Amino acid sequence: MFLTVEQLRKDFGSKTVLHDINFTMAEGELLSIxxxxxxxxxxxxxxxxxxxxxxxxxxxxDGEELSSVPAEDRPVATVFQTYGLFPHMTVLNNIIYGLKFKQVSKKEAIERGRDILKLLELEGYQHKRIQELSGGEQQRVALGRSLIVKPQLLLLDEPLSNLDERLRVSMREEIKKIQQKFNIATIFVTHDQEEAFAIADRIILMESGRISQMGTAEEIYNHPASSFSLAFIGQSNVLETSGCYVRPEKIKITNQTPVNGSIVRKQFKGDTIEYRVAYEENQFLDILVLNNGENEFELYEEVYIEFEPQKIRRR
Amino acid sequence: MNQKKWHPYHLLDKLLQTTVILLVLLFILYPFIMVFKEAMTDAGNRFDLSEFVLYFSSNISLLKNSLLVASVTMLLTTLFSVIVAVYHFISGPLMKKIITATLALTMISPPFVTSLAYINLFGKRGFISHDLLQLTYNPYGAHGIILMQTIGFVSLNALLLVGVMKKIDVSVIESAQSLGAKTNAVIKDMLIPLMKQGILVVALLSFIRSLADFTTPSIIGGSFRVLATEGYLSIIAQGNIKQAAMINIIIFLPSIAAFMVYIRNHKIFTSRTQGMSFSQLQLKRQGWLYKVCRLLTFFILGCLFLQYGSIFLTAVTTKYRGNLSFSLQNILDSRPYISSTFTRSIIYALIAGVLGSMLSFIILYYSQVKNLKWMKWIDFIATMPYILPGTFFGLGYIFAFSNEPLKLTGTSMIVILNVLFRQLSFSTKTASAALSQINPEIFDSVQDLGGSRIHELKDVVFPLSKEGLYVSFVNGFTSTMTTIGSIIFLVYPSQKVITLVLFDVVQSGKYRIASAIACYIILICLAVNGLGYLMINKKRGRERDVSDSRAA
Incomplete structure (x- = not known):
């Protein structure tokens, strides 16, 4: 495997913040934590x-033990949440800073810097000051600055959290595109499930210092391995009697008889409609249906619902 | 709806504003203007610079000496303080504590204590030069002044720079590391450029402080004469108050440039630091730059330890036929010098500390929170004494308050007013930082619920700024206990304060008694600072407990 993390533990004083972390990662993979x-x-x-x-x-x-290698000597580059751009340097000097330590001539460095700027659609920005850039532009400079040193592993710490919603969506696509183009192993930390699902090849789900589940988005969503995975990823209804669960979109709702529930809440969301149905004793179920003209019900209407309870499959 | 209901609090608000404005104008701006008026007019109150030109054309060497000393001191002290700040930034938590504690300790003593220690150690009868090495080394002259000022200024400068560096975004440094920068490169490419503004301010402050310092040259300048000492002697020895005014204006001129730079950059010293939570920067302690910084920092710390060690040692020992022995003789001998001055000094410092700190919060509340244009000017004027030579400010008080109806000379009042308004320039900075921490919506809420500005002050500003108030009180107290320049002309013999007594004792060569008095001042300031530190930390500790329990 390209990256192997084994039995990693981290203590701050007497407090253990990471317990027994084990995972591997393939070359060119985009892994989201x-x-x-x-x-x-x-x-x-x-x-x-x-x-x-x-x-x-x-x-x-790549077979080399990293834990005793200082940050500056690791073939790993990090983009921080606040980007950590050098406020006293121009965009170009930020971009080419890392080449200083790679025995690259200044001329060559500037050339490569220009190429990166072009790739990131930041042409004409080279002499601007960092403070003159928008959040999205700063983000791209930070990314370019890390890419130019051709790291074997790229680390992104919540890189999109300082951007507004619209930009977040387009930037994450951009990151994915760049990552594929450079074919660079990337770890992407986020608290946003949608973000992780949108771009990651594989996801590591963490809960209080431990890995709760690892897998593709489909695996984690369709087969949550713990009640934490279930609660953190997506919406779900937990059935009081059996402890099983069912996702809101997996419940079929019709007006066939005999009815077995009644609608107690209806929320119109635009593309979807969300119903809350009183079902059996003390059991409410949230149900999500597409707003496609079929299956529309009124509040307090009696309905028939049908679903297959799922079990959490602990490993 | 334009009908405002008459309310006693609105009247009180206006009254408070007017009082604050009048006080600052009267006790800062007016004396300031009076110095210029005195120096630049003739006996008939006509504008006249002829005496100015005459004096300086015949005393050009004085100006040269002053500029020489100030330039060299500026270079050396800036270099050393940058080095100490860089080493502090890279070193571990324990070393950080040792450095800041040592620097802070040396901040809370009268400025000329360095010279006292120097004479104790290297003087004609000095402990090292005479007793240990049997040398006849002459410590007096320009080199003595430069050396003393450099060591004396390093503490404040380094602390200011340490504060500037705390504001550096850690992810900037970590990004540099992540891109391959080792310690040398981090220092050269990140730390130094990132504190450039701070370095500039520190350099200018050192320059003007050196230019204005008359105590060091008068103790160890020997035959080397500088402007500041001449300005002081003009009054004390010759009673030539006009000449003193002229000299002080010359000393003040470079300060204007410094002031401009300071005003533009002072925010770098006041804005809050970024929390680093538990992580510690993983910067390898290696590379030649780091090693140079470490060596020179230890040298400076060594000097500071030696300095205070020697004062303490001199205070509790006597020398009899060349033998040093423990004795309380100096302490007993110092009693007549301090009997009445000690309590008086503490009372002055308490009054100045409390009132100054409250006044600065009121000014900053109006100027920063309420954004009143008038108050912004008042805030600006209140900052001026920061770069004014102390003697300039004192001289202004003589000119401004020696005639009826504002005759204050000879009273205790003038001394207290002087120290109070001089330290406003420091305490307004603390107030500005503290007030920027209060969520502005709290003030809006007070208004919304029917409260007036007086309520905002009473119920929001003061209760929420306890820490800031205390910090500015402690600073005010300490600066009053250690100040000399601004009050030396104002104090009558019957109302002497302890720094002046110390200065007299040093000048008359009673170094052992002087050491004992210096120890008293340091101990008192240390006690007040320590108390402040404990109170603030106790409060922080409690806050931390709360947040911990919330997280758990």
Whole structure:
């Protein structure tokens, strides 16, 4: 495997923030570490980047042990949440800073810097100051600055969290495009499920310092391995009697008889409609249907619902 | 709806504003203008610069000496403070504490204590030069002044720069590391450029402080004469108050440039730091730059330890036939010098500290929170004494308040007013930082619920700024306990304060008694600072407990 993390533990004082983290990653893969704030995902990334020392365990990249290599000597580049752009340098000087340590001549560096700027559609920005750039532009400069040193592994720490909604969506596509173009192994930390689902090849779901589940988006969504996975990823109805669950969009709702429930809430969302149905005793189910003209019901209407309860498959 | 209901609080608000404006104009701007008036007019109150030209054409060497000393001191002290700040940034938490504690300790003593220690150690009867090395080294002259000022200014400068560096976004440094920058490159490409503004301000402050410092040259200048000392002697020895005014204006001129730079950049010293949570920067302690910084920082810290160690040692020992022995003789001997001045100094410092700190919060509330244009000017005027030579400010008080109906000379009042308004320039900075931490919507809420500005002050500003108020009180107290330049002309013999007594004792060569008095001042300031530190930390500790329990 390209990257292997084994038995990684990180303590801050007497507090353990990462417990026994094990995972591997293939070359060219885009891996997302997903989890709520405080789950240790950024700390894990900082451990890989060399900004935190390990309390235990190992990190191997392409067969080489990294844990005792300082950040500046690791073939790993990090883009931080706040970008960490150098406020006292121009865009171009930011971009080519890393080449200083790669024995690249200044002339060659500037040429490569221009190429990167072109690729990131930042032509004409080279002499601007960082403060003159918009959030999205800063994001791209930070990305370009890391890409130019051709790292073996790229780390992105919540790179989109400082951008507004619309930009977030277009930037994440851009990141995916660039990542594929460079074919560079990338770890992308986020707390946003949609973001992770949209671009990651594989997702590591974390909960309070531990890996809760690993897999593709489909695997995690369709087969949650813990009640945390279930609760954190998507919406779900947990059935009081059996402890099974069902996703709102997996419930069929019709007006056939005999009826077995009644609508107690209706929310019109535009592309979808969400119903809450009183079903059996003390059991309410949320149901999501497409707003396609079929299956539209009124509040308090009696309906018939049908579904297949799912079990959480613990490993 | 334009009908405003008459309310006693609105009247109180207007009254408070007017009072604050009048006080600042009267006790800062008016004395400031009076110095210019005195220096630039003849006996018939006509504008006249002939005496100015005459004095300086015949004393050009004084100006040269002053500029020489100030330039070299500026270069050296800036270099050293940058080095100390860089080393502090890279070193571990324990070393950080040791450095800031040492720097802070040396901040809370009268400025000329350095010279006192220097004479104790290297003087004609000095502990090192005479007793240990048996040398006859002459410590007096330009080199002595430069050395003393450099060591004396390093503490404040380095602390200012440490504050500037705390504001550096850690991810900038980590990004550089991530791109391959080792410690050398981080220092050269990141740390130094990122504190450039701070370095500029620190350099200018050192320059004007050196130019205005009359105590160091008068203690160890020997035959080397500088402007500041001449300005001081003009009054003390010759009673030539006009000449003193002229000299002080010359000293003030370079300060104007410094002031402009300072006004534009002072935010770098006041805005809050970015929290780093638990992580510590993983910067390898290696590379020649780092090693140079470490060596020179230890050298400076060594000097500071030696300095305070020697003062303490001199205070509790006597020398009899060349043998040093422990003794309380100096402490007993110092008693007549401090009997009445000690309590008086503390009372002055308490009054100045409390009132100054409250006044600055009121000014900043009006200028920063309420955005009143008038108050912005008042805030600006209140900042002026920061770069005014102390003697300039004192001289202004003589000119402004020696005639009826504003005759204050000879009273305790004038001394207290002087120290109070001089330290406003520091405390307004603290107030500005503290007030920027209060969510502006809190003020809107007070208004919305029917409260007046007086309520905002009373119920929001003061209760929410306890920490800031305390910090500015402690700073005000300390600066009053250690200040000398601005009050030396104002104090009558019957109302001496302890720094002046110390200065007299040093000048008359009673170094052992002087050391004892210096120890008292340091201990008092240390106690007040320590108390402040404990109170603030206790409060922070409690806040941390709350947030911890919330997280758990």
């Amino acid at each position: 997903l989890g709520p704030s405080g789950c240790g995902k950024s700390t894990l990334l900082r451990c890989i980047g060399g900004f935190e020392s390990l309390s235990n365990g190992s990190i191997k990249l």
